[in-house]
Amino acid sequence: xxxxxxxxxxxxxxxxxxxxxxxxxxxxxxxxxxxxxxxxxxxxxxxxxxxxxxxxxxxxxxxxxxxxxxxxxxxxxxxxxxxxxxxxxxxxxxxxxxxxxxxxxxxxxxxxxxxxxxxxxxxxxxxxxxxxxxxxxxxxxxxxxxxxxxxxxxxxxxxxxxxxxxxxxxxxxxxxxxxxxxxxxxxxxxxxxxxxxxxxxxxxxxxxxxxxxxxxxxxxxxxxxxxxxxxxxxxxxxxxxxxxxxxxxxxxxxxxxxxxxxxxxxxxxxxxxxxxxxxxxxxxxxxxxxxxxxxxxxxxxxxxxx
Amino acid sequence: xxxxxxxxxxxxxxxxxxxxxxxxxxxxxxxxxxxxxxxxxxxxxxxxxxxxxxxxxxxxxxxxxxxxxxxxxxxxxxxxxxxxxxxxxxxxxxxxxxxxxxxxxxxxxxxxxxxxxxxxxxxxxxxxxxxxxxxxxxxxxxxxxxxxxxxxxxxxxxxxxxxxxxxxxxxxxxxxxxxxxxxxxxxxxxxxxxxxxxxxxxxxxxxxxxxxxxxxxxxxxxxxxxxxxxxxxxxxxxxxxxxxxxxxxxxxxxxxxxxxxxxxxxxxxxxxxxxxxxxxxxxxxxxxxxxxxxxxxxxxxxxxxx
Numbered sequence: 001x002x003x004x005x006x007x008x009x010x011x012x013x014x015x016x017x018x019x020x021x022x023x024x025x026x027x028x029x030x031x032x033x034x035x036x037x038x039x040x041x042x043x044x045x046x047x048x049x050x051x052x053x054x055x056x057x058x059x060x061x062x063x064x065x066x067x068x069x070x071x072x073x074x075x076x077x078x079x080x081x082x083x084x085x086x087x088x089x090x091x092x093x094x095x096x097x098x099x100x101x102x103x104x105x106x107x108x109x110x111x112x113x114x115x116x117x118x119x120x121x122x123x124x125x126x127x128x129x130x131x132x133x134x135x136x137x138x139x140x141x142x143x144x145x146x147x148x149x150x151x152x153x154x155x156x157x158x159x160x161x162x163x164x165x166x167x168x169x170x171x172x173x174x175x176x177x178x179x180x181x182x183x184x185x186x187x188x189x190x191x192x193x194x195x196x197x198x199x200x201x202x203x204x205x206x207x208x209x210x211x212x213x214x215x216x217x218x219x220x221x222x223x224x225x226x227x228x229x230x231x232x233x234x235x236x237x238x239x240x241x242x243x244x245x246x247x248x249x250x251x252x253x254x255x256x257x258x259x260x261x262x263x264x265x266x267x268x269x270x271x272x273x274x275x276x277x278x279x280x281x282x283x284x285x286x287x288x289x290x291x292x293x294x295x296x297x298x299x300x301x302x303x304x305x306x
Numbered sequence: 307x308x309x310x311x312x313x314x315x316x317x318x319x320x321x322x323x324x325x326x327x328x329x330x331x332x333x334x335x336x337x338x339x340x341x342x343x344x345x346x347x348x349x350x351x352x353x354x355x356x357x358x359x360x361x362x363x364x365x366x367x368x369x370x371x372x373x374x375x376x377x378x379x380x381x382x383x384x385x386x387x388x389x390x391x392x393x394x395x396x397x398x399x400x401x402x403x404x405x406x407x408x409x410x411x412x413x414x415x416x417x418x419x420x421x422x423x424x425x426x427x428x429x430x431x432x433x434x435x436x437x438x439x440x441x442x443x444x445x446x447x448x449x450x451x452x453x454x455x456x457x458x459x460x461x462x463x464x465x466x467x468x469x470x471x472x473x474x475x476x477x478x479x480x481x482x483x484x485x486x487x488x489x490x491x492x493x494x495x496x497x498x499x500x501x502x503x504x505x506x507x508x509x510x511x512x513x514x515x516x517x518x519x520x521x522x523x524x525x526x527x528x529x530x531x532x533x534x535x536x537x538x539x540x541x542x543x544x545x546x547x548x549x550x551x552x553x554x555x556x557x558x559x560x561x562x563x564x565x566x567x568x569x570x571x572x573x574x575x576x577x578x579x580x581x582x583x584x585x586x587x588x589x590x591x592x593x594x595x596x597x598x599x600x601x602x603x604x605x606x607x608x609x610x611x612x
Contacts, residue, residue: 033468033469038469039477039480042468042473098424099424116404117404118405118479121402121405121427122399122476125430125434128434128435129463130467133464136442136457136463137460138456138460145452146455149452153442154439154442154443154444157435158439160435161436162348162352162435163343163344166431167345167348174345174347
């Protein structure tokens, strides 16, 4: 058994995140057709956006949730990678001219700027599909009951569907340039961002055979930190450093988007995000030191500058 | 046991197809969020394209393959419906201005013409996602081993990924206006159309616990008729009736697309399609009269006028 003191001592969140990122980055290729696979343009395009960087927070949350209840990162790895495929697909499609019309992402030209709109659309489609190819590949999951694999894939699918991430994106698009109330803003943030974070945490737990109490506690944790993450995203769009963020700042304002700071002011938004993280962490009272990375990731969500 | 003679007598393929279509049409709603669900535009858009018509050939093939080996249409229904969600998603995205830029589909304005490009992109994404929500919903599949459910979802996912339908679509797009050889044309047809048909047949069989011999025979059947279907599609783009087809004819020629008739002439293309169907049916020699619908669907593929 690891001693609590020792564990906290060695846990630097920066190190945990950078090692998690390295683990995911090193694993992506084995779950994808080779970049040179025919037809070449689509595989180059998929690889381009996947390898353009990114903090890999969603896969790291899958892993951290699994490890919090004694699960193994190797077992949940396919789902962790699938979560990054899905995240990247949403970025490629969100950046399209018909949607956010963004030119830069993760410090590089957006996918459609490099490969054209047709390939960018198909590349997003292919990454979404690839996520399900990987999640349903039974060979990768010898150590998890088939029912749990299905359940985990189902959770992730629901979180990103028309009553999840896509629903949030629709309301976000349709709210541009309009005055919206705090309820609508919260809907956008929870659906567009929060659900997916929560699902990643639940997936890691389901695949590691969490019991019902653990799953409920982790869900509440996920809901809170997911919303906190998006509030901080809004804040960074005002106060952030373009070089660190790898994307334009001020784009929400340019687009006349409703944000937390726009509705509540910067200070109140920061306070709200901090409160959410504290409330989220409070749900992990029954978890031991193996949940420390989860707690630290939550704290990182509000301290981050990129 | 049904007598062979009696069965053939009562089997009218038109009746089988129209009843299959009715069964699928009547089942779509239970696997989708309600049209009035929030946010409304995305659910209206998904429903619009789904309910715009269509022969429901892919879901009917899932069912016919299941029934050919003694399986039940009620058990495979979720996957049959999922196949139609996937087919509809590919149509919505293919019709987009950045891809085929089509104005009419199934006799109605294309999705982006009615809902705009952003919603059309997201609506395709949502239908693809919905297919996986439905396929991984274990509650619907009480009578199928979990491993088979996973395997079936995996088959369908692979068939539509970057080395399947999407790959075919990419090569199709990149071949427009260029002289291409028969090998590339066959690649496009097999990947863009054939793989998905074959996967529908395999999925129906896998969920009905087909043995390896049955699965192999059905796969060969599926490969042959899938290619035949696309060759006939090319032919109908020249000889077909716009009202019956519900889409513009001559669009391949307008777009300078390579097609079977363009490469081999109309007569040779018809002969090739007929030969493929005969060869396909020859693989079903070990199947009894319960495979008669599959055989008749194959024959319909080359007799169809729409």
